[in-house]
Amino acid sequence: MRPDKPRDPVTGPDTGPEPPFPVRLSGPVIKGFGRGSKDLGIPTANIPADDLSEKYPDLTTGVYYGVVSLDPKTFVYDGAPSDAATPTILPAVLSIGYNPFYKNTVRSVEIHIMPPLAQPSPTAEQANFNRLPDFYQTQLHLLILGYIRPEYDYISLEALVEDIRVDCEVARQSLEREAYRRYFSEENPASEPADEDRQWLVRFD
Numbered sequence: 251m252r253p254d255k256p257r258d259p260v261t262g263p264d265t266g267p268e269p270p271f272p273v274r275l276s277g278p279v280i281k282g283f284g285r286g287s288k289d290l291g292i293p294t295a296n297i298p299a300d301d302l303s304e305k306y307p308d309l310t311t312g313v314y315y316g317v318v319s320l321d322p323k324t325f326v327y328d329g330a331p332s333d334a335a336t337p338t339i340l341p342a343v344l345s346i347g348y349n350p351f352y353k354n355t356v357r358s359v360e361i362h363i364m365p366p367l368a369q370p371s372p373t374a375e376q377a378n379f380n381r382l383p384d385f386y387q388t389q390l391h392l393l394i395l396g397y398i399r400p401e402y403d404y405i406s407l408e409a410l411v412e413d414i415r416v417d418c419e420v421a422r423q424s425l426e427r428e429a430y431r432r433y434f435s436e437e438n439p440a441s442e443p444a445d446e447d448r449q450w451l452v453r454f455d
């Protein structure tokens with residue numbers, strides 16, 4: 251059960267991701283149990299957990315933040331400039347695990363994509379989660395940059411939704427820091443490792 255204590259507003263080092271991060275995962279967006287939007291009002295793009303078992307067998311279950319991009323061959327983000335040559339990199343919050351509230355028996359990777367950091371957060375004060383047009387089967391690239399918390403069971407659906415709302419705020423504020431902002435765009439010419447990760451993120455063959 252969730253411990254009854256206040257949440258940290260940011261997580262992970264201010265100096266940028268430390269091993270094992272950034273973690274690279276990718277895959278096609280698949281169907282989940284259909285609960286995200288219907289029960290919680292929080293759509294989550296599910297991708298297969300295969301990459302995780304093969305490349306990062308030691309990564310613990312829990313809630314994380316990072317950045318994603320979607321293959322522009324099948325999904326073009328509405329907010330992108332019309333002449334954009336590369337896909338838009340968007341902030342994300344995700345859960346890896348067994349959803350103890352629902353007692354799943356298989357591990358899932360579920361990603362909620364948030365609006366760009368330049369826009370006001372829809373979850374700052376109320377549970378008004380970002381909704382895009384559906385993009386099932388689209389290839390998704392995810393770069394996990396930090397850990398937020400373990401997965402918990404909850405006394406109610408409302409308590410789970412409220413914690414995910416706070417996760418969105420923690421993720422946004424964690425990604426707002428300079429050492430994390432470089433994963434969105436080429437702001438700092440001296441940020442070579444981030445350059446490689448960013449190139450991987452937007453490269454769809």
Ligand SMILES: Cc1cc2nc3c(=O)[nH]c(=O)nc-3n(C[C@H](O)[C@H](O)[C@H](O)COP(=O)(O)O)c2cc1C
Pocket residue numbers: 282283284285286287290294296313343344345348349350351352360361362400401402403410414417418
């Ligand atoms: C940021 C985030 C945090 C989550 N934390 C938990 C959690 O602590 N416990 C839990 O049971 N499920 C957690 N979930 C998973 C939701 O219960 C899950 O997304 C929902 O069941 C939708 O599943 P579906 O995609 O199969 O429909 C979290 C999801 C997200 C996006």
Ligand SMILES: Nc1ncnc2c1ncn2[C@@H]1O[C@H](COP(=O)(O)OP(=O)(O)O)[C@@H](O)[C@H]1O
Pocket residue numbers: 279280281282283284285286287288292293294295296361362363364380381382383384385386
């Ligand atoms: N902000 C968003 N983040 C993630 N997926 C979204 C978002 N907006 C819409 N979607 C769409 O909603 C689907 C997920 O909805 P969800 O209710 O979790 O169903 P499922 O159980 O099939 O994963 C995604 O696969 C995607 O096509």
Ligand SMILES: [Mg+2]
Pocket residue numbers: 282283284286293294295296360
């Ligand atoms: Mg989902």
